[in-house]
Amino acid sequence: MIQDINDNASNDQQLNPATHPSNSLDWLTRLIAFDTVSRHSNLALIHDVRAYCEQLGLTVDLTFNEAKTKANLFVTVPAGENADQINNGLVLSGHTDVVPVDGQDWTSEPFTATIRGDKLYGRGACDMKGFIACALTMLPQAVQLSNSGQLRRPLHLALSFDEEVGCLGAPLILADLKARGITPDYCIVGEPTNMAMVVAHKGIAVYRCRVHGKSAHSSLIGQGVNAISYASRLVGYVDTLAEELSARDDNDALFTVPYSTLSVGTIHGGTATNIVPNLCEFTFDYRNLPHMTQDDILAPIQAKVAELNAQMQARAPETGIELMQEESVPAMTDNNSAELQSLIAALTGDDERHKVAYATEGGQFTNAGIPTIICGPGSIEQAHKADEYVEMIEIERCDGFLQKLLDSCTAK
Numbered sequence: 001m002i003q004d005i006n007d008n009a010s011n012d013q014q015l016n017p018a019t020h021p022s023n024s025l026d027w028l029t030r031l032i033a034f035d036t037v038s039r040h041s042n043l044a045l046i047h048d049v050r051a052y053c054e055q056l057g058l059t060v061d062l063t064f065n066e067a068k069t070k071a072n073l074f075v076t077v078p079a080g081e082n083a084d085q086i087n088n089g090l091v092l093s094g095h096t097d098v099v100p101v102d103g104q105d106w107t108s109e110p111f112t113a114t115i116r117g118d119k120l121y122g123r124g125a126c127d128m129k130g131f132i133a134c135a136l137t138m139l140p141q142a143v144q145l146s147n148s149g150q151l152r153r154p155l156h157l158a159l160s161f162d163e164e165v166g167c168l169g170a171p172l173i174l175a176d177l178k179a180r181g182i183t184p185d186y187c188i189v190g191e192p193t194n195m196a197m198v199v200a201h202k203g204i205a206v207y208r209c210r211v212h213g214k215s216a217h218s219s220l221i222g223q224g225v226n227a228i229s230y231a232s233r234l235v236g237y238v239d240t241l242a243e244e245l246s247a248r249d250d251n252d253a254l255f256t257v258p259y260s261t262l263s264v265g266t267i268h269g270g271t272a273t274n275i276v277p278n279l280c281e282f283t284f285d286y287r288n289l290p291h292m293t294q295d296d297i298l299a300p301i302q303a304k305v306a307e308l309n310a311q312m313q314a315r316a317p318e319t320g321i322e323l324m325q326e327e328s329v330p331a332m333t334d335n336n337s338a339e340l341q342s343l344i345a346a347l348t349g350d351d352e353r354h355k356v357a358y359a360t361e362g363g364q365f366t367n368a369g370i371p372t373i374i375c376g377p378g379s380i381e382q383a384h385k386a387d388e389y390v391e392m393i394e395i396e397r398c399d400g401f402l403q404k405l406l407d408s409c410t411a412k
């Protein structure tokens, strides 16, 4: 069966949409078979889903990366008696890319879904093809309700690329929606939460700092500007800021680490002990609580950089410090989604609100004015690891959740 799927996937032109799966586990098996590691194209998967949607009579909207090697897919099941309402409604959102398997020790082939016991193994099983599989499985029923005029709220499916490498795809979807005048009421991002309700997450910003000094023999220290010394002053300053962040009185106990964090992750510099180094480079990341912005931390660091720059350039004008942002994913705030929270609580039967430290596309959706909740099958504990799996009961729970969601979209 998996062989057939691979054959279909490799040539979407000849794909017969009638052969698409009709249940979530088969869909998940099919989706895992597409190697959509972020550095590869996701187009085979996207074209497969597009063919499925078009066979259901839906109009698919693709937005591409610059090189046209990757695409987002956005599709709407229209609502209203005449099935012509596409504005407002609810977005189900998932990323199609997965993290690499390089260097990981897998028991079975990562891109072949394998069932052992009560779990389904494969790259993307929980992060996050499981949710996408459930959403695709529900689609024909949604279309049927739409065609018969029973769907009262449009349902949108948003599948993105390059989430795992900095949430690069979703902003294109959001820009496209804005251009088309579509303003969804809510969004559910199906990242793995064991179907619990995640209402907020931290933001992440990654910075690279390159300190350019001036070489000299270490016996002639006055002729050089020591890049490592200046870098270490900045590293020390970052650590001091990190301590201040942990001691603030506006921290949030719903997060496992209840404060914003700053952490230096790599440092490289110097070539020999007897040479004053002319280059030192380090990276650090900042994970901000939703009520803090990335500028809150950047401003003091930039001021420190300016101060050290002035000192360095007084000694040698060609020296200095470059500070570059490498990645930035906004936090997801929970201050605009009370109605959505009660809807999700009603659907899951669990009103506990969670906040998490990993970032998702949820912050981008909330920043676009779309209240967003994260809720999906599987556990983040299994994400990105060897032998990634999803418990099959989780897929069943997600199917049940989406069924109730669909019911809520048809209720008078």
Ligand SMILES: [Zn+2]
Binding pocket: 095, 127, 128, 163, 191
């Ligand atoms: Zn994910």
